[in-house]
Amino acid sequence: MKLFYDKIKRFFVPFAATLMICFVYGYAQADNCLECHSGWEDDERAPSALFPTDVHSQAGLGCSDCHGGNPDLEDMDDVRRSKGYRGIPGPKEIPAFCATCHSDPNYMIKHNPALATDQFDKYKTSVHGQQLLGKGDIKVANCVSCHSVHDIASPQMPTSTVNALNIPKTCSKCHSDAAYMAGYGIPTDQFDDYVKSVHGHALLDKKDLGAPACNDCHGNHGATPPGITSISAVCGMCHTLISDEFAKSPHKKAFDEMGYPECEGCHSNHLVLEPQLYWVGITDSSLCVNCHSADDGTIALATADKMHNSLQALYNAYDSAETKTDDADTRGMMVTDQRFTLKEVSQAIIKTRTVIHSFNADEVEKTAAPGIQTADKVYQAAVAKIDEYYFRRYGLGIATLIITLLAVMLYFKIRSIEK
Amino acid sequence: MENQNTNSSTFMTRLYSWVDERLKINTLVEYMSKKAVPRHSHSIWYFFGGMTLFFFIVQVLTGILLLLYYRPGADSAYESVKFIVSEVTFGWLIRSIHSWSANLMILAAFIHMFSVFFTHAYRRPREMTWISGVLLLGLAMAFGFSGYLLPWNELSFFATRVGTGMAGALPFVGDFLMEVMRGGENVTGATIGRFFGFHVAVLPGIFTVLIALHLFFIQRQGMSEPLEWATDTKITKKYMPFFPNFILRETLVWLVLLNILAVLAVFFPDGIGAVHWPLGEKADPFAPPPPVIRPEWYFMFAFQSLKLIPAHVLFIEGELFGIIILSIAGLAWLVAPFLASRKPEGQVSHKLVVFGWAVVIFIVVMTILGYILE
Amino acid sequence: MSDIDKGKRDFLGWFLKGGIGALMAAVLYPVYKYVIPPASGEANVSQIKLPFKIDELKQDEKKSRIFKFGRDLGIIVVTPNQEAKAFSALCTHLDCTVQYRNDLGIIWCACHNGQYDLEGRNIGGPPPRPLEKYAVHIDDTSGEIFVSKA
Numbered sequence: 001m002k003l004f005y006d007k008i009k010r011f012f013v014p015f016a017a018t019l020m021i022c023f024v025y026g027y028a029q030a031d032n033c034l035e036c037h038s039g040w041e042d043d044e045r046a047p048s049a050l051f052p053t054d055v056h057s058q059a060g061l062g063c064s065d066c067h068g069g070n071p072d073l074e075d076m077d078d079v080r081r082s083k084g085y086r087g088i089p090g091p092k093e094i095p096a097f098c099a100t101c102h103s104d105p106n107y108m109i110k111h112n113p114a115l116a117t118d119q120f121d122k123y124k125t126s127v128h129g130q131q132l133l134g135k136g137d138i139k140v141a142n143c144v145s146c147h148s149v150h151d152i153a154s155p156q157m158p159t160s161t162v163n164a165l166n167i168p169k170t171c172s173k174c175h176s177d178a179a180y181m182a183g184y185g186i187p188t189d190q191f192d193d194y195v196k197s198v199h200g201h202a203l204l205d206k207k208d209l210g211a212p213a214c215n216d217c218h219g220n221h222g223a224t225p226p227g228i229t230s231i232s233a234v235c236g237m238c239h240t241l242i243s244d245e246f247a248k249s250p251h252k253k254a255f256d257e258m259g260y261p262e263c264e265g266c267h268s269n270h271l272v273l274e275p276q277l278y279w280v281g282i283t284d285s286s287l288c289v290n291c292h293s294a295d296d297g298t299i300a301l302a303t304a305d306k307m308h309n310s311l312q313a314l315y316n317a318y319d320s321a322e323t324k325t326d327d328a329d330t331r332g333m334m335v336t337d338q339r340f341t342l343k344e345v346s347q348a349i350i351k352t353r354t355v356i357h358s359f360n361a362d363e364v365e366k367t368a369a370p371g372i373q374t375a376d377k378v379y380q381a382a383v384a385k386i387d388e389y390y391f392r393r394y395g396l397g398i399a400t401l402i403i404t405l406l407a408v409m410l411y412f413k414i415r416s417i418e419k
Numbered sequence: 420m421e422n423q424n425t426n427s428s429t430f431m432t433r434l435y436s437w438v439d440e441r442l443k444i445n446t447l448v449e450y451m452s453k454k455a456v457p458r459h460s461h462s463i464w465y466f467f468g469g470m471t472l473f474f475f476i477v478q479v480l481t482g483i484l485l486l487l488y489y490r491p492g493a494d495s496a497y498e499s500v501k502f503i504v505s506e507v508t509f510g511w512l513i514r515s516i517h518s519w520s521a522n523l524m525i526l527a528a529f530i531h532m533f534s535v536f537f538t539h540a541y542r543r544p545r546e547m548t549w550i551s552g553v554l555l556l557g558l559a560m561a562f563g564f565s566g567y568l569l570p571w572n573e574l575s576f577f578a579t580r581v582g583t584g585m586a587g588a589l590p591f592v593g594d595f596l597m598e599v600m601r602g603g604e605n606v607t608g609a610t611i612g613r614f615f616g617f618h619v620a621v622l623p624g625i626f627t628v629l630i631a632l633h634l635f636f637i638q639r640q641g642m643s644e645p646l647e648w649a650t651d652t653k654i655t656k657k658y659m660p661f662f663p664n665f666i667l668r669e670t671l672v673w674l675v676l677l678n679i680l681a682v683l684a685v686f687f688p689d690g691i692g693a694v695h696w697p698l699g700e701k702a703d704p705f706a707p708p709p710p711v712i713r714p715e716w717y718f719m720f721a722f723q724s725l726k727l728i729p730a731h732v733l734f735i736e737g738e739l740f741g742i743i744i745l746s747i748a749g750l751a752w753l754v755a756p757f758l759a760s761r762k763p764e765g766q767v768s769h770k771l772v773v774f775g776w777a778v779v780i781f782i783v784v785m786t787i788l789g790y791i792l793e
Numbered sequence: 794m795s796d797i798d799k800g801k802r803d804f805l806g807w808f809l810k811g812g813i814g815a816l817m818a819a820v821l822y823p824v825y826k827y828v829i830p831p832a833s834g835e836a837n838v839s840q841i842k843l844p845f846k847i848d849e850l851k852q853d854e855k856k857s858r859i860f861k862f863g864r865d866l867g868i869i870v871v872t873p874n875q876e877a878k879a880f881s882a883l884c885t886h887l888d889c890t891v892q893y894r895n896d897l898g899i900i901w902c903a904c905h906n907g908q909y910d911l912e913g914r915n916i917g918g919p920p921p922r923p924l925e926k927y928a929v930h931i932d933d934t935s936g937e938i939f940v941s942k943a
Binding site for chain 1: 812920
């Protein structure tokens with residue numbers, strides 16, 4: 001009997017321990033959702049495959065934290081019947097779905113205190129929000145359309161669909177699709193225009209994160225066109241001085257009264273290109289003649305002409321200074337100082353192009369004048385370098401003459417000695 | 420009529436007797452005034468020694484002028500050279516002449532050395548003149564190597580790194596030598612300090628002593644006469660007085676050289692072709708080396724021949740083997756007079772002549788290869 | 794020697810002396826010009842002395858000035874604590890010249906509203922990096938300002 005008891009003890013204790021461990025392990029294993037779903041989902045873009053990379057997963061959340069239900073259960077029907085199960089939300093339900101946590105400051109403070117909690121409120125003001133929640137239009141963007149789902153990454157991450165460098169593409173998924181956007185009455189060429197613009201080049205080609213993406217002007221959650229009266233305020237966030245100059249100019253009052261967009265009128269909204277000199281002036285291709293005429297009783301075209309001439313003079317001064325400097329350079333003279341001073345002239349050009357927005361010919365002239373002076377100084381310095389180049393050759397000629405004469409005389413002296 | 424010429428000569432005569440009274444130079448001047456230079460088909464080569472001396476004098480003068488503005492040190496060397504070339508009046512000229520004259524001096528020295536070799540002027544009793552001369556050539560090349568680094572630009576930084584690195588390949592003393600040359604493990608501002616000290620103080624001092632000896636030997640022994648003159652009694656031996664005939668001719672040559680220097684400095688201030696020294700960019704020890712690093716042309720033959728040796732020859736490392744071979748050849752060259760002395764007077768050692776041609780061809784071929792094979 | 798020959802000899806002699814004189818002049822003239830120091834003074838720029846004194850700067854309305862520092866532009870600023878600070882004046886965004894806004898207490902770039910604090914750190918707008926900081930040394934007795942790369 002004792003022997004049998006011994007045998008059982010030797011077998012039973014490890015067995016019982018194992019069983020206990022399994023039970024405990026089973027209880028600790030709370031997320032059967034991921035377990036089961038990763039078992040039968042084999043698409044690499046399936047939720048269970050993506051979720052471990054998701055920022056929510058990294059915050060310690062599981063499937064049930066969003067979708068509800070009891071993660072301990074194994075049978076899907078049981079899960080569906082369990083308390084709090086929310087299943088897969090439809091497009092109209094998604095904003096509120098996400099907002100359950102993201103609009104709850106008391107909840108969010110436990111995971112990311114710095115993250116704002118007003119996204120849903122803002123969304124409700126946006127065109128997307130009004131269409132979806134007000135009119136039930138499920139074609140418009142909801143949270144998932146931009147942020148993706150199950151592989152959501154923080155916007156700072158390069159993989160995030162809402163990273164600054166990726167935003168134009170994310171928005172254009174819908175907004176460039178003419179068939180999809182049919183019936184909404186808005187253009188679908190914004191992305192195409194943006195890519196050609198200086199902002200598009202800066203952001204997408206040069207990776208300059210200071211350049212605006214769609215959300216910088218339109219907002220992200222409260223996405224709406226800024227509106228005729230407010231678009232200049234948006235541009236003025238970065239282009240502050242230009243905005244100030246424009247506000248001082250006669251155009252501000254006129255544009256506001258006409259309901260005409262301040263910056264967009266001349267510079268476009270999406271296809272913002274490098275401004276050209278001929279935009280300011282009185283020729284047919286200028287922008288000024290679109291509204292002004294020679295006999296409209298204002299000094300407009302006269303001013304435009306003067307401003308054009310000031311800027312043209314500055315450009316010409318820069319170009320001739322640069323050409324002369326290149327001239328000296330190709331002759332092998334050192335022109336690093338001249339090139340440095342030319343940068344000052346570039347600064348003057350930037351300043352003048354800013355002051356153009358005051359549409360005050362005298363101001364423009366005053367700003368261009370120092371630049372022209374500096375450019376002239378560079379020109380003179382380059383001319384001096386070229387003169388030096390010729391002086392060297394001239395001096396060499398004289399020295400050669402002296403030496404040759406001396407050599408010839410020496411030769412004769414030698415001859416005379418040896419006679 | 421006589422007065423016009425005697426005014427100046429009275430002054431000179433009075434000056435001469437004043438000096439003679441104090442230093443008793445009369446016998447020396449008498450001796451020197453009898454010095455004669457042989458005239459024969461190869462007399463032209465006699466000028467090349469003087470040409471080398473001329474270029475050296477130009478180097479000293481332009482070097483002193485450059486010293487007025489050059490500032491050694493990693494933070495100031497490049498900037499000061501740029502300053503000289505762009506801001507200082509005629510700075511470009513002084514620097515350009517200094518660079519050209521350096522290269523021409525070494526070229527003249529090589530020609531001088533080989534002409535002496537092939538006219539057998541090194542033979543007894545002129546062994547010491549030959550040895551001092553070969554040493555002078557080595558010093559001139561050391562001048563070139565140390566001076567090249569001083570602008571502290573990309574070109575010179577990497578060339579110096581490779582050059583001093585090769586010194587490190589020597590057995591036993593290699594690492595020590597390299598560290599002493601570089602003033603540390605790497606080429607830094609400390610290297611500039613050392614090279615500068617060598618370039619403006621040590622080397623000029625030794626060079627001046629050696630050249631004084633070299634010239635003294637020549638003055639004491641007179642110019643070497645062609646081999647045939649010792650044995651052939653039928654040749655009429657023609658001479659010209661050293662003073663004033665040869666001196667005047669030498670002056671004429673020096674004038675032409677001065678003009679050549681001026682032309683080169685104006686038209687090719689940064690050198691030409693393979694002999695190029697544009698100031699370029701400042702040295703950046705952390706930047707990747709340029710695709711082609713070259714030593715100066717007078718080192719190219721050694722550089723190229725070392726490159727062509729396989730990694731291992733027998734049991735010795737390739738580079739080391741190359742250095743040993745080059746050193747043995749150099750040593751043989753140095754003691755050539757003693758190798759030649761076995762032959763009786765008037766006869767030439769054919770083996771030595773062949774050796775000489777082998778050296779010339781080797782140097783020329785390796786130098787050319789160095790430039791086309793990159 | 795005949796008189797004509799002697800005459801030729803004299804002529805040649807004088808001509809030679811004249812030629813040598815001319816050669817001396819042609820050689821010594823460049824040397825003479827070389828030895829005279831050029832207007833720009835010093836070559837190296839790891840430290841410079843500003844062309845104005847600290848009191849002048851403190852009395853300036855704008856409390857800051859732009860200066861040339863070798864190949865670059867620098868900006869020197871008198872902070873509200875009466876400290877003098879100097880930085881590279883090249884905005885790290887697109888190389889525009891920055892300015893001091895003593896109304897806002899920041900260094901500002903007019904091109905795209907870039908903002909830097911008084912330690913040079915980029916605190917707003919597009920600039921991706923801080924401004925390079927320079928070391929400022931003020932001579933207490935003479936009031937001269939010396940700026941060097943930190």
